[in-house]
Amino acid sequence: MAKLSLPLLLFSLICVSTLVAPALARPSPSQAYIERSCHGTLYPKLCIQCLSGYANDSIESPQQVAQAALTVSLYKALYTRAYMVKVAKDLEEMKAQDYQPVKDCLDQIDNGIDQLTQSIRELRRLGQENVGDNFYWHISNVESWVSAALTDATTCLDELPPGNRMSKTKAVLKGKVLNMAMTTSNALALFHRFAATYGVRATTKP
Incomplete structure (x- = not known):
């Protein structure tokens, strides 16, 4: 599998629409492939926006x-965590009532980062090693970890303070976590597409 470049901008990438090629321009083969692949996700527009930054990497397979x-999901999680750490620190210093639910949410994001990191490494092994009879075991590992990361993100959303408490900060937090959950859902759907090329039926929903 061709090695994908990882622009530093991805660390703070918000998946803005400017990443998408103009409608009148003819997309490159990689861009066209990304767009076709993203149509099978729950959030196709977000998927295309986030993955268009990879259009120059000669993407031409479900695994790529x-x-x-x-990778986008992991950097979304890292970006979200960096913001949440600051919020949690401020709340702790103020001895605010909302510190604990935010801290619990942060723990979920940490878990998600670990799971996405393991998933990326495992999927990379499938392209670099002769896994033989262990192929389906590796596939199952990735599916389990990405599904768990998605569950962690949705659990985090549920744990954030309800109602009007910390309304401004809560809105920003929820927006970041929701964006992370959506990109992770898309990643799971695209992984299922890759697994399906080997006749592996998905056991979890994106």
């Missing part, structure tokens, strides 16, 4: 698309 999507 899945690898790129998982």
Whole structure:
């Protein structure tokens, strides 16, 4: 599998629409492949916006698309965590009532980062090693970890303070976590597409 470049901008990438090629311009083969792949996700526009930064990496296989999507999800999680750490620190210093639910949410994001990191490494092994009879075991590992990361993100959303408490900060937090959950959902769908090329039926939903 061709090695995908990882621009530093991805660390703070918000998946803005400016990454998408103009409608009148003819997309490159990689861009066209990404767009076709993203149509099978729950959030196709977000998928295309986030993965268009990889259009110059000669993406031409389901595995490459899945690898790129998982990488985007990981950097989304890292970006979200960096913001949440600051919020949690401020709340702790103020001895605010909302510190504990935010801290619990942060723990979920940490878990998700670990799981996405393992998923990326595992999927990369499938392209670099002769896994033989262990192929389906590796596939199952990735699916389990990405599914768990998605569950962690949705659990985090549920744990954030309800109602009007910390309304401004809560809105920003929820927006970041929701964006992470959506990109992870897309990554899971694209991984299922890759697994399906080997006759592996998905056991979890994106």
